[in-house]
Amino acid sequence: MELGARAYDIVIGRGVLNQAGEHLSARLPGARVAIITDDTVAGIHLPALAASLDAADIGHTAITVPAGESSKCFAQFERLCDAVLAARMERGDALVALGGGVVGDLAGFVAASVRRGMAFVQIPTTLLAQVDSSVGGKTGINSRHGKNLIGAFYQPTLVLADTAVLDTLPGRDFRAGYAEVAKYGLLGDAGFFAWLETNWRAVFAGGPERDEAIARSCQAKADVVVEDERESGRRALLNLGHTFGHALESAVDYATERLVHGEGVAIGMMLAHEYSARLGLIGADVVERVRVHLTEVGLPTRIDQIPGQMPPADTLMDIIAQDKKVSRGALTFILSRGIGDAFVEKGVEAAGVRAFLEEKLAR
Amino acid sequence: MELGARAYDIVIGRGVLNQAGEHLSARLPGARVAIITDDTVAGIHLPALAASLDAADIGHTAITVPAGESSKCFAQFERLCDAVLAARMERGDALVALGGGVVGDLAGFVAASVRRGMAFVQIPTTLLAQVDSSVGGKTGINSRHGKNLIGAFYQPTLVLADTAVLDTLPGRDFRAGYAEVAKYGLLGDAGFFAWLETNWRAVFAGGPERDEAIARSCQAKADVVVEDERESGRRALLNLGHTFGHALESAVDYATERLVHGEGVAIGMMLAHEYSARLGLIGADVVERVRVHLTEVGLPTRIDQIPGQMPPADTLMDIIAQDKKVSRGALTFILSRGIGDAFVEKGVEAAGVRAFLEEKLAR
Numbered sequence: 001m002e003l004g005a006r007a008y009d010i011v012i013g014r015g016v017l018n019q020a021g022e023h024l025s026a027r028l029p030g031a032r033v034a035i036i037t038d039d040t041v042a043g044i045h046l047p048a049l050a051a052s053l054d055a056a057d058i059g060h061t062a063i064t065v066p067a068g069e070s071s072k073c074f075a076q077f078e079r080l081c082d083a084v085l086a087a088r089m090e091r092g093d094a095l096v097a098l099g100g101g102v103v104g105d106l107a108g109f110v111a112a113s114v115r116r117g118m119a120f121v122q123i124p125t126t127l128l129a130q131v132d133s134s135v136g137g138k139t140g141i142n143s144r145h146g147k148n149l150i151g152a153f154y155q156p157t158l159v160l161a162d163t164a165v166l167d168t169l170p171g172r173d174f175r176a177g178y179a180e181v182a183k184y185g186l187l188g189d190a191g192f193f194a195w196l197e198t199n200w201r202a203v204f205a206g207g208p209e210r211d212e213a214i215a216r217s218c219q220a221k222a223d224v225v226v227e228d229e230r231e232s233g234r235r236a237l238l239n240l241g242h243t244f245g246h247a248l249e250s251a252v253d254y255a256t257e258r259l260v261h262g263e264g265v266a267i268g269m270m271l272a273h274e275y276s277a278r279l280g281l282i283g284a285d286v287v288e289r290v291r292v293h294l295t296e297v298g299l300p301t302r303i304d305q306i307p308g309q310m311p312p313a314d315t316l317m318d319i320i321a322q323d324k325k326v327s328r329g330a331l332t333f334i335l336s337r338g339i340g341d342a343f344v345e346k347g348v349e350a351a352g353v354r355a356f357l358e359e360k361l362a363r
Numbered sequence: 364m365e366l367g368a369r370a371y372d373i374v375i376g377r378g379v380l381n382q383a384g385e386h387l388s389a390r391l392p393g394a395r396v397a398i399i400t401d402d403t404v405a406g407i408h409l410p411a412l413a414a415s416l417d418a419a420d421i422g423h424t425a426i427t428v429p430a431g432e433s434s435k436c437f438a439q440f441e442r443l444c445d446a447v448l449a450a451r452m453e454r455g456d457a458l459v460a461l462g463g464g465v466v467g468d469l470a471g472f473v474a475a476s477v478r479r480g481m482a483f484v485q486i487p488t489t490l491l492a493q494v495d496s497s498v499g500g501k502t503g504i505n506s507r508h509g510k511n512l513i514g515a516f517y518q519p520t521l522v523l524a525d526t527a528v529l530d531t532l533p534g535r536d537f538r539a540g541y542a543e544v545a546k547y548g549l550l551g552d553a554g555f556f557a558w559l560e561t562n563w564r565a566v567f568a569g570g571p572e573r574d575e576a577i578a579r580s581c582q583a584k585a586d587v588v589v590e591d592e593r594e595s596g597r598r599a600l601l602n603l604g605h606t607f608g609h610a611l612e613s614a615v616d617y618a619t620e621r622l623v624h625g626e627g628v629a630i631g632m633m634l635a636h637e638y639s640a641r642l643g644l645i646g647a648d649v650v651e652r653v654r655v656h657l658t659e660v661g662l663p664t665r666i667d668q669i670p671g672q673m674p675p676a677d678t679l680m681d682i683i684a685q686d687k688k689v690s691r692g693a694l695t696f697i698l699s700r701g702i703g704d705a706f707v708e709k710g711v712e713a714a715g716v717r718a719f720l721e722e723k724l725a726r
Contacts, residue, residue, distance in 0.1 A: 074437070074440075074441040074444075077437075078437040081437075081506060081512075081513050082506060082507065082508065085506055085508040085509075085512055086508065109476075112515065113513050113514060113515060114512065114513060115512060116501065116502075116503060116514045116515055116516050117515075117516065138479065139479075140479060143444060143445060143448055144445065145445065145448040145449065146448075149444075149448055149477065149478060150444050150476050150477060151476060151479045152475065152476060152479055152480075152515060153479050153480065
């Protein structure tokens, strides 16, 4: 990740978790480590990380939070800051996030805030975290006014993405992460999307194609982030499918048994392409290619695939209007001019979107 | 403040509070404003700020915290973040800190964290805040493990230092702020210290010399901060007198009726010069000049001027060892080679400092 003085490496491969000690010693000599993880991941991957740190003679302590989105809260933020300070961590010591996006976002905000910034290492254990949340420096917690509304832009010193840990990831979680992989193709790399159409089975199976897909996704995200670290312009492209997706997640109260983030993104990407077609930006053939690929990997593409009752279009529009990507009241959407050719459209007319959603909900 | 893309202006002068609306309109056109202040300052200066914003047609809302250090806590941080979001502030809107160091530190951390960073304007109402805490981008709250241990480096968009508001500041608070003014002379500008020896009465009285002293102090701090924004080296010079000073503040449990920060800094600067003399770095004449000036402006220079019982040297040493400026266990002090010639000494031997403090406490 080429961010000048804050440049850092993303190491991707099978088994890199077992080399964590070596990587840390090389980049942060003499640092002690506070590991933040959740109670599910702790049972599966913490022993391997601890063993690797022991082998490299790195002192470490682990702090665990309950698994799940509800840990991204002020109370856990305070508790973790206190626990890191109680462990006498100094500014040159490292905070390691071992887990998925929740752990990475929460631990990153703690790392940004304790002593106004400690060294921070991400060891993402889900596909979603490996290709999305661990790259780019966004950290944060939720507020009662919405998700990720409190946080910091804070870059890690190192990211270790062990692609073998994904072997034990539930299929639904892998697919949800894959939605973000497909997103990189759709937003800016038609060649990558075509490659995924051919190779997705190998990506799911865990061959070298998986490592390649993750590396290309991280590179795609890195390219955008380097151009626009603090999200004033081009970085918004990464929100392809996310405005609709977040509204759907919020509409089901983030009940993950109904909809997880990546599923919301898949449906949202589908809606963004359908809406682009309606505006005459793309043809039905492009929409069909998106639908076919998302469907064949097992992702949902329609609102009516979400179990249970959905709220009316007005409610979804209210949620969209409250979304943090609103700029001074105007609606901003990521639309498409073709596979690999998404763009940021500010000032999208709310009435058109509302009518479109009403139609989709009526089906 | 020349910080590249994050450069900002510090506007200093009598009456600038009444021009706040114009300054904000010029730099943040269209922004709405959330004012964070304390219940004491709100009664004195909020009406003038509100009137100036009204005159410039800037929408605003005010959020008040109790006056005093205890507001720099997680609970107020959470409450303020929620209140700013409840007021529907967007990333381009501005958070204005109206008050002393407590309000500036707390509001700055809120501004850094809400939506991962809102525009931030400081309107410091104490001398200490005008010459120190409002300049340099350090924000934060206290933890039960120590002061300012949770926070962010976050630069404001604008600082408005109205030197007329200091007319109503209690004398003790003005003197305490003056300790930081004298510090800039002592640490790096012998000419400024000599100027203060001649002109301090006019600085206290509120003539143009006051504006000049504040401007020179801000410039001195800015010069150091620009060189070392994130405090990895030279910025530590600003801690002249602060290692001893913080230990004394902590030893009295931050009871401000016994010792306020600036008084601790004054005694701490005196101790730093005395210890420098003991190490043979400066002569008794330099120590005497420091003592005479601090004494004539009415600042304390000896530990025994702090009312009440002080703890033994061992306790002070424990506090110093826990201080966040400890680097991997070694003691770091700011020492002096002469007026205007302070330097960072890492690896100061604890035994010598301990013996020195024992002597000072025995007097």
